[in-house]
Amino acid sequence: xxxxxxxxxxxxxxxxxxxxxxxxxxxxxxxxxxxxxxxxxxxxxxxxxxxxxxxxxxxxxxxxxxxxxxxxxxxxxxxxxxxxxxxxxxxxxxxxxxxxxxxxxxxxxxxxxxx
Amino acid sequence: xxxxxxxxxxxxxxxxxxxxxxxxxxxxxxxxxxxxxxxxxxxxxxxxxxxxxxxxxxxxxxxxxxxxxxxxxxxxxxxxxxxxxxxxxxxxxxxxxxxxxxxxxxxxxxxxxxx
Numbered sequence: 099x100x101x102x103x104x105x106x107x108x109x110x111x112x113x114x115x116x117x118x119x120x121x122x123x124x125x126x127x128x129x130x131x132x133x134x135x136x137x138x139x140x141x142x143x144x145x146x147x148x149x150x151x152x153x154x155x156x157x158x159x160x161x162x163x164x165x166x167x168x169x170x171x172x173x174x175x176x177x178x179x180x181x182x183x184x185x186x187x188x189x190x191x192x193x194x195x196x197x198x199x200x201x202x203x204x205x206x207x208x209x210x211x212x213x
Numbered sequence: 214x215x216x217x218x219x220x221x222x223x224x225x226x227x228x229x230x231x232x233x234x235x236x237x238x239x240x241x242x243x244x245x246x247x248x249x250x251x252x253x254x255x256x257x258x259x260x261x262x263x264x265x266x267x268x269x270x271x272x273x274x275x276x277x278x279x280x281x282x283x284x285x286x287x288x289x290x291x292x293x294x295x296x297x298x299x300x301x302x303x304x305x306x307x308x309x310x311x312x313x314x315x316x317x318x319x320x321x322x323x324x325x326x327x328x
Binding site for chain 1: 244246248253254255256257258261263271303305307309313314315316317319320321322
């Protein structure tokens with residue numbers, strides 16, 4: 099079975115500080131992993147995804163994530179936070195077998211950026 | 214540009230009433246999904262469809278139904294609305310069931326309140 103755990107439901111950083119949002123997955127086969135962002139009163143949009151081509155994945159808005167099989171992790175980082183990064187972030191893993199195309203989402207991490 | 218739309222954006226209804234939420238996509242995607250988003254739970258899958266005439270139950274399908282009569286639309290019906298169904302509902306679509314790496318594209322959401 100597939101599942102995703104996001105450590106920390108709330109993360110606060112100062113503008114210019116490093117952003118680190120944690121995601122660990124459980125999957126019996128090599129996973130495909132996604133990070134989505136949700137701005138207030140909007141739907142989710144894709145930040146980046148890991149599809150086994152490269153372990154370090156670069157996404158939009160300066161975000162990147164590194165797939166670490168040994169740690170079953172796919173943490174999201176950004177070197178310098180902007181006020182506009184304040185949003186909720188979701189990690190997701192792709193299903194396999196008869197439910198291809200489904201995503202299993204973590205519970206989300208709310209990022210607050212202080213000036 | 215292709216898009217995915219939801220209507221209405223906000224809905225207030227009474228307990229026991231039937232409610233239908235619309236989802237329309239112009240991506241020509243095969244896969245469509247309905248999620249609900251609640252504080253502390255992230256996104257939970259209600260129903261999904263891999264194509265016309267195909268529907269499947271997700272993890273929280275009780276009290277909901279869907280039908281897929283064409284590629285573009287997947288309406289979600291609450292047969293008899295309950296206060297526990299007060300939530301924000303998101304529709305999403307992706308291109309191809311067979312590809313686990315496909316991105317899901319989300320609509321803007323419908324905020325439903327059941328009084």
